[in-house]
Amino acid sequence: MAIATTAFNQGLCAFLDASPTPYHAVDSMIALLRDQGFQALSEADSWGQLAPGRYYVTRNGGSIIAFVLTEKDLADNGMNMVGAHTDSPCLKVKPKPEKAQHSLQQLGVEVYGGALLNPWFDRDLSMAGCLSYEDQNGHIKQTLINFETPLAVIPSLAIHLDREANQNRSVNPQQHLPPVLCQLEEGDKLDFRALLEQQCRQQHPDLEVGKVLDYEICFYDTQKAAVTGLSGDFISSARLDNLLSCYVGLQSLLAADGSRSALLVCNDHEEVGSQSSSGAQGTFLQSVLQRLSHNAENYQRMLDHSMMISADNAHAIHPNYPDRHDAEHGPLLNAGPVIKTNANQRYATSSETSAVFRQICALNDVPVQDFVVRTDMACGSTIGPITAATIGIRTLDIGVPTFAMHSIREMAGSRDAAMLQQVLTHFYNHSV
Numbered sequence: 001m002a003i004a005t006t007a008f009n010q011g012l013c014a015f016l017d018a019s020p021t022p023y024h025a026v027d028s029m030i031a032l033l034r035d036q037g038f039q040a041l042s043e044a045d046s047w048g049q050l051a052p053g054r055y056y057v058t059r060n061g062g063s064i065i066a067f068v069l070t071e072k073d074l075a076d077n078g079m080n081m082v083g084a085h086t087d088s089p090c091l092k093v094k095p096k097p098e099k100a101q102h103s104l105q106q107l108g109v110e111v112y113g114g115a116l117l118n119p120w121f122d123r124d125l126s127m128a129g130c131l132s133y134e135d136q137n138g139h140i141k142q143t144l145i146n147f148e149t150p151l152a153v154i155p156s157l158a159i160h161l162d163r164e165a166n167q168n169r170s171v172n173p174q175q176h177l178p179p180v181l182c183q184l185e186e187g188d189k190l191d192f193r194a195l196l197e198q199q200c201r202q203q204h205p206d207l208e209v210g211k212v213l214d215y216e217i218c219f220y221d222t223q224k225a226a227v228t229g230l231s232g233d234f235i236s237s238a239r240l241d242n243l244l245s246c247y248v249g250l251q252s253l254l255a256a257d258g259s260r261s262a263l264l265v266c267n268d269h270e271e272v273g274s275q276s277s278s279g280a281q282g283t284f285l286q287s288v289l290q291r292l293s294h295n296a297e298n299y300q301r302m303l304d305h306s307m308m309i310s311a312d313n314a315h316a317i318h319p320n321y322p323d324r325h326d327a328e329h330g331p332l333l334n335a336g337p338v339i340k341t342n343a344n345q346r347y348a349t350s351s352e353t354s355a356v357f358r359q360i361c362a363l364n365d366v367p368v369q370d371f372v373v374r375t376d377m378a379c380g381s382t383i384g385p386i387t388a389a390t391i392g393i394r395t396l397d398i399g400v401p402t403f404a405m406h407s408i409r410e411m412a413g414s415r416d417a418a419m420l421q422q423v424l425t426h427f428y429n430h431s432v
Contacts, residue, residue, distance in 0.1 A: 008251070008418040009235060013225035015247045016237045020128040020220040022062035022086035022268045023144050025243055029250055029266070030056065033066055036254050047291050057288060061130055061142065062086055062268035063278035065288050066253060070261050075298040078305025079261035080427055081393070082252065083280070083383050084245035084312065085270035088238070089113035089406045091120065091177060093127070093217040098190050099178055105190050106178040107152070109219065113271030116407040117171040123408060124150035125179055129217035131200055134210045143207060145199050150222045152179035179219060221408050233334060233414055240402055240410040242270070245311035248400075248417050252424035262428040263288075270312075270383055280383035286391050300392075307356065307432050308395040309424065310348060310384030313412070314338035314371045316401035329372040331401040333413035336367030337420045340382075340397040348384035353396035356432045357423070364426055366419045369401070 019025035030040075038054040041047060056066040063086065067079070091109040099106040111117070128146035135141055154177060159165050171177070181190070193212045200209050225237030235244075249264045256262055269279035276282055293299035317330030331338045339354050340347045361368040373379040388395035400420055403411040 005415055005418045008421065009227055009414055011251070012235070012244065012247050012417060013227070013237065016225040016239060016243055019239065019243055020126070020146060021090075021130070021144075021216075021218055023130045023216075024128060024146065025086045025246060026058055026062060026064045026266070027144060029064055029066070029246065030058070032250060032254070038066060043287070049294075050292070059282075059284045060268065060276075060278040063266060063284055065263065065265045065285065066250070067263040067288075067292075068253065068256065068258055068261060069292070070258065072261065074261060074293060075301040076305065077261065077431065078302050078307075079263050080430075080432065081263040081265065081306060081308045082249040082424055082427070083265045083267070083285075083308055083310045083387055084249050085242045085268065085274075085280075085383055086246060086266050087113070087268050087271050088241060088243070089115035089271055090218040090220065091115070091179075093129075093192070093215070093219070095214075097192055100184055100189065103184050105181045105184050105188075107181060107192065109173075109177055109179065111173050111177070112218065114406055116404070117173065117177070118169075119404075119408040120177070121154050121156040123153065124222045125152040125154070125219045126150055126222045127152070127217050127219055129215060131196055131212055132214045133197070133200065133207075133212045136208045136210050138210075140213065141207075143200060143204055145196065145203055145217075147199060148222070152181050152219060154179050223409065227414050228411075229414070235412050235414050235417070236409055238409055240412050241313045241405050242311075244313065244400060244412060244417055248421045249311055249424060251421050252428055255421070255425045256428035259429055260431065267383055274383060274386050280386040281390065285387065289391065303391060303393050305431075306393055307353065307427075308348075308384070308387055308393045309357070309427060310382050310387065310395060310397045311420070311424070312340075312382040312384075312397065312399045313402040313405060313410075314340055314369075314399035315405060316403055316413075318403060324374070324377070326372055326374045329370050331369040331371050333401050333403075334415045335401070335413075336361065336369055337398050337416065337423060338369045338371045338401055340371045340399060342373065342379050344379070345385055346379040346381040347397035348382075348388040348395035349397045350394070353394050357396055357398060357427075360423050360426050360430075364422050366423050371399075 041057040094108040097107040228236045269276045274280040384397040400416040
């Protein structure tokens with residue numbers, strides 16, 4: 001098991017490092033899917049009656065659905081599904097970002113999602129994202145870029161200038177977060193779009209890049225994902241929420257025996273409410289399932305024979321803040337996946353779906369834990385309730401225990417992800 005877990009974590013860390021944005025995460029997943037013989041589909045094409053096989057389809061570059069079709073009729077047998085999300089809280093570059101102040105070049109940024117802001121200070125940052133450019137024939141095309149090297153920092157204010165910093169320092173996103181890129185000589189001026197064009201030509205010399213028309217670029221921490229701790233008990237990385245679940249779901253789909261139809265959906269925009277064409281409140285999953293079912297009655301029958309597991313990280317009990325947990329529902333690192341329950345439907349777990357998961361864990365000798373938020377605290381949510389309400393499928397919310405969720409660097413147990421992969425692979429292989 002130790003050897004298998006080590007190899008699994010090496011793959012997970014490589015995936016995290018290669019995926020600084022949702023676009024790069026989808027690109028990384030496509031590479032793994034193609035290696036295993038998955039065929040690309042386009043929503044613009046007619047699918048007709050797809051032959052049994054392995055397929056994937058993307059929407060807006062940041063969301064992906066991968067699925068395996070067998071000869072078994074979907075209306076009679078259904079398909080088990082796993083859902084996750086590709087986005088993480090970050091700092092996104094504004095449309096007119098250039099700021100020149102006190103001989104320093106900065107970029108204006110907007111906070112995406114519920115980011116924990118203080119950890120962004122004093123980190124070696126780079127930029128990555130998606131460009132829309134005009135080629136030499138006037139056609140608009142898209143490509144991904146990644147600067148990779150450290151090129152910016154958000155410096156903290158010295159404690160000498162704010163003696164109360166350790167007691168009461170707040171962050172004003174407009175004033176305090178613009179990263180510093182370089183020093184300017186008198187008369188210097190940065191053209192950010194020209195910088196993106198230059199990077200694009202360097203990174204993609206085969207493309208005929210004329211003019212960058214627009215972009216979605218975010219900053220990210222250049223520190224690599226790592227197995228950490230005195231005994232290698234932890235994984236530390238950016239974007240564990242929720243690329244860890246994307247990777248686990250993908251590896252589970254690839255490891256499944258192909259005896260049953262199975263599907264993985266990884267949506268963008270969960271961190272900002274999922275209300276977009278490629279988010280869980282959009283039509284992406286529903287549209288794909290309807291096309292696979294061919295008519296309304298088969299669609300409803302298929303859903304009745306199916307189940308969705310929404311995989312999104314859970315809050316591990318913090319040794320320095322144990323009072324922030326319900327004492328009976330504080331998950332531990334490396335003690336197995338967590339069933340997330342909320343009486344007010346912030347999670348989609350029901351007694352039926354949690355029973356299924358507990359049984360699968362028992363069959364695989366995997367421990368299982370529970371999380372319920374303190375009754376006097378607000379509860380977050382996931383794509384689980386949204387998916388359940390949108391398509392009417394039995395749904396369960398689970399996740400791997402995590403510290404520092406929404407920080408620029410999060411922390412999970414080094415054995416939990418592999419345990420969850422074992423459980424999800426079994427889920428894909430059996431009817432429930």
